[in-house]
Amino acid sequence: MKSITPLQKARYEYQPKLPTALQQDIKHIIAVRGSATESFADQQEIKQLFTHTYGQPIVSFEAGVSAMNFEAIKVGVILSGGQAPGGHNVIAGLFDGIKRANAGSKLYGFLGGPSGLLEANYIEITSDLMDEYRNTGGFDMIQSGRTKLESTEQFDRVLENAKLLQLNALVVIGGDDSNTNGAVLAEYFKSKNSPIQVIGCPKTIDGDLKNQFIETSFGFDTAAKTYAELIGNIARDASSARKYWHFIKLMGRSASHIALECALQTHPNVCLISEEVETKKMTLASVVEEIAQSVMKRAEKGWNFGVVLIPEGLIEFIPEIKQLIAELNDLVSEKSSEFSIITDIDEKIHWIKNHLEAESTAVYASLPKEIQLQLILDRDPHGNVQVSLIETDKLLASMVSSYLEKAHREGLYKGKFSPLGHFFGYEGRCAFPSNFDADYCYSLGYTSFLLIANGLTGYISSLRELQRPASEWIAGGIPLTMMMNMEKRHGERKPVIRKALVDLNGKPFQHFVRIRERWAVENDYAYPGAIQYYGPTEVCDQGTLTLSLEKNR
Template sequence: MQELIAKLSQMEGTHSPFENAVRELPIQVCRVFLDEKGRIRPAAFRETDCAVRCKNPERMAEIFPKTTAGHGYCVLEAFSSELPSKVTGKRVAVLFSGGPAAGGHNVIAGLKAALGRGNTLLGVKQGPKGLINGALFEITTESIQARLNTGGFDFLGTDRTKIKTPQQFEKVKDTVLRNKLDGLVIVGGDDSNTNAAYIAEYLEEQGIKCSVIGIPKTIDGDLAVGAHLPISFGYDTATKIYSELVGNLTQDAASAVKYYHFVKLMGRTASKITLEVALQTRPAVALISEEIAEKNMSLDDIVDHIVRVITERRLKGINHGVILVPEGLIEFIPEMRTLIQELNSVLGEYEKDIRDLPTLKNKQEFIYPLLSPQSAQLMASLPEDIEEMLILDRDDHGNVKVSQIETERLLIEKIRYKMSEVKRHPDKFFGQGPGKINATPEQIEKIQGTALSVQSHFLGYEGRSAKPTSFDASFTFNLGLTAGSLVLSGKSGYMAAVTEFYRGGKVLALPLAGLITVEMRKGKEEMVIEKSLVSLDSPAFKAFAQNRDKWAAEDRFNSPGPIQHWGPISRQLPLCVALDQDYPDFRDFELGEEHRITSEEL
């Protein structure tokens, strides 16, 4: 008994048998980072014939004159060189920004490996806020080796502070000068990498030689740049976790033969997570926000579609299934999008007036006359808790906290009512003619006697800080190597990128200013890196669209199972990436050569 208790104690502090094993797993390293003896070294960069340009490059040149003059929107490509490995004495800081994502620790490991023992890597505690406050510490070999292939952002911590005021930029400058930083690496999503672009420009204007490099992180998959950057890190891990859970629910639905599981999936803007999980699991229904916006579908249209699927499945004796709902769906429904845009404008202009009103009813009475009649009527028809959230609960950018709006519950309530209509007025729904469903009187009678049992779920945080998949572990390490090499090469204002996941990996540096566009926030224009959404012309969406009717008509679900670090699917890429990048297969990614990271390399 005492021996077993002792073994349990040894497992504390992230030392489970699994965690101990994954620390020892080799990862794939792009060949550009390996010398002739297979040892890790930094790479150099050269200009390519490719450029990344935003929709309004002249305006970006006005906002970022120093950095755009330095790179001219040109994409850089890494190549093997001995020169950067001779650079010593550099001091580089790294921070996490925004929500966590699996693989963050391997970014730090890659950075440390690129910098080598001749340079110093510093960690910034609690993200951009820590950068402002100067909360830096030296990252040791032992500390990062203990976290290799594990976790999300817990080593450094993170926050969502956006650096935008003169006072904040001044404090960043003080931190850079006080710590004698030669480089600053910002790991984050579109907002965080936009911040990196502004910081790079500011330091250039101040005459401070400090390379600022961004690293693309977001589980949503909405930070992607075509063939230059097929996906950001964390997406593969998150979608595999969600696919396992949704696969379990499809199995449960078929076993219990009575539940419809409504599953809301993280992804505030893009529906890329929902699309990937749908391809992995084959649910009865998967809503894609971008398609709903493109087809101008109303809330009633969506409800009618789901009710029709449920009804037609019932006619075949199937009274169960899984329905996937993207987190940001509510903003893509035309009338809801109009309402939210009007609210953003009103709340931006009258923020203080509304905040000072004592009750929700007072706020409603103030806001309603400022909305269009259609939006005011729609808002009044919503459940009061959702209406309250639209008014009161906003994020740091002035946007609705979409993840906290129970869109799945709103759909469930409307679907319940519509199903009761089907039972009360069968002549409106069954029979011959456009839009009607063919059914015998016996089938109709059976449907009228069948109840709709539902369960709702939100899968979000479960996928953000898991142990990274084999792909994300390798991807993030190579991104860290890329960022470290860019700093040693004296480059600034770039985002690290890795592409060509199926044939050894290709390492690039993308000019940040070339990725930025204009977005409306709090009713005002703001510069931000453009989000990558699901394209209805993409091979991944087309594959989904060609098969979803089969999945709706009968159970064809898959249960992909848990993430594998060794086994038949341990090298699997996201299906969306393999389809959209026209890879020959999705089962065996290749980012380079297998390499076991040693303490000497960190």
């Protein structure tokens, strides 16, 4: 028998809150359809690619009298991509919805993500199994995977396996790439005259799957609060020991939403925002100088300690580093045979310097040796630099140290600088979901069932007005094609759901800009503490500060 902690047991018994419209008997919920929609951009191209599913209306669910008969159905569900707190509750909401409509309905979980679809590797999700995972973190009930569904052969196999199981619908729980796959699959099924529906759910702790109808992706709230607790603990330790500068790298490969949210919650001395760095065309040297200036000003007050937050993908947003990485990828790919026969590390570095353009050679030479090595040795199966493995925290700490040594020699700096590096990533992906994420995810799953019940396909489950209490949320769905544009992938233009980066004109970032100069030189740290599950609603049920600022609360 599995070991169960008191908190685990209590969370199993937590009853997620639903929007009022979804609290009705199933036969008293109706779908209200709006006007036709179009894609975010590249309308004509996307319309030609999605002839069967383009232009569908936005849907919202309201109280009313439904004339539908709820026959028993079979639904498949997959978890796709990296873990995010709340995934199990999406499945729970979906499970409860189909069972309340008809107890004879069945839910199948495909194991290991999309590969489970291809291999017909699945389990039936029963009440006993579901009850073991309600309100818990992780994706361990059916696991996840990153297999991409791209080829006609793959689509044929998925359709064949879905038919063997007699599925009525498939729910894809994932991020922008996974939901792009879902949109393509929905179109493919339609083109084959298959009635199997495809519904998506917005998942990613990075927070980059969002728009006016997807106000946040699930897992972002919990992950940001988990990291913020750790950052607050480190800030308190720094204030106590008064001798370390902590450089903290945070998850967020393409967008800096997590870094920004954690900064708003904890008030670090420096928080770098990748999108701002790119827009301002900041060099690596100017990024280093920004941090060093905070160190120097605080040292004048006798404060030789501090906290710096760094987005995981920062290095790719620094224009000169972005250019260097592009050149390295091309160089190592084009001359792989010549490069691979060099065994001595120093010779490899020397060879790289002799084959880069002059500007990139200078940038490469300015980097610490360990970073030079990471740029040429750690590569993915496609031959590209694995940016997430580059220790940006150590890179910046090392370069700030060099900057301060020079300032010390020139008599401009008399403080002490002892840096420590951290990376907070996996710590937040499978945490117990916050009450917000537990409620949000359950409602997303329940809404997915309603989209299926109303015969819709090619939609993503949506909840709006998330700054309000859960009872006031507006449930519905938007067409996946509405979120798309065309982007160049592997040399070809492909339809994809656009990633949402930090809006530099948005209220959360502008609020951050107004107060960060004070944070840089003062001890104004905030300590969010651990996520609370039981107590006053203002302590336990609130969403992120990003969401509050965006919604004018």
